[in-house]
Ligand SMILES: NC(=O)c1ccc[n+]([C@@H]2O[C@H](COP(=O)([O-])OP(=O)(O)OC[C@H]3O[C@@H](n4cnc5c(N)ncnc54)[C@H](O)[C@@H]3O)[C@@H](O)[C@H]2O)c1
């Protein structure tokens with residue numbers, strides 16, 4: 001078991017280990033002894049596997065437990081689902097000392113977190129991420145929110161969880177394709193800030209990660225430490241947190257150009273591949289590092305290129321919500337394990353990608 005402390009506007013612990021969900025009740029009791037009611041928010045693909053166990057554990061610790069299960073998928077990430085959660089809590093008479101538990105992937109965590117941030121102007125919430133992406137990324141750092149018809153994650157709040165319980169055993173039921181998608185974010189940490197993680201990933205394979213729980217726990221734990229480090233230094237995304245956007249500026253445009261039919265992780269991998277090529281062409285990354293990086297992405301079953309043109313990539317980036325004025329913050333990796341934020345005008349960015 002690995003415990004990582006996150007120091008932010010609210011300090012909390014991320015516990016990464018195996019067979020943890022059966023201990024949910026006890027873990028909550030330790031940090032919130034005065035809570036009475038718990039709303040477990042989950043979704044239709046995760047709930048059949050894990051809801052009963054989490055619920056039983058919370059009930060055993062004496063909590064009054066309610067659940068709210070929505071239909072799995074990004075399409076549910078909207079205000080109607082949030083209204084359902086608010087209504088469930090209001091009906092059950094939740095007070096400020098009660099709390100929400102998010103049991104699911106990033107969609108579930110982002111929404112349960114947003115409901116927690118807004119109900120009674122803010123109640124506590126606990127993350128139990130069940131996808132690889134949610135374990136290494138979405139459940140840590142307090143970005144919560146929903147999508148609008150006009151764009152993804154357009155409404156939300158910074159609201160940190162009070163505890164994150166990462167049970168690696170839950171990844172056993174995660175479909176292979178969704179696991180591979182999560183690997184794009186794992187590889188991202190290796191490239192931008194974690195050479196030991198890069199080496200560990202090179203020494204192993206997708207198969208060994210999936211079949212060796214201790215190895216997987218170690219890899220997830222390393223990513224959690226990386227994310228915690230970033231959050232501690234820049235909770236509100238004004239500096240170093242932007243480095244987590246590596247591969248995402250191009251990736252988001254590819255996602256949009258494909259009407260969100262291509263999964264996020266696939267688009268991020270393509271985005272990283274395009275940035276690697278661009279850095280190599282601009283002589284800011286060695287040929288050796290560039291080919292090693294692309295080999296690693298491919299070794300974990302992910303793509304490294306896309307038909308998107310530099311013009312399309314630049315036009316799409318100009319609409320990105322992360323853009324500040326007319327300047328783009330472009331994340332570059334100039335050496336494996338090190339990243340840099342470079343501010344570029346759209347003209348400079350176009351030159352860079354060409
Ligand atoms: N808050 C943040 O900092 C942050 C960071 C990255 C991504 N996100 C958000 O996270 C979301 C993507 O997260 P995701 O990839 O986890 O999506 P998701 O929650 O939709 O989960 C992906 C798929 O895996 C299934 N699933 C999850 N856990 C499972 C399990 N243990 N067993 C079987 N099936 C399981 C889900 O039902 C879904 O079909 C996006 O909405 C994105 O905006 C947020």
Ligand SMILES: [Zn+2]
Pocket residue numbers: 185248264268
């Ligand atoms: Zn991402």
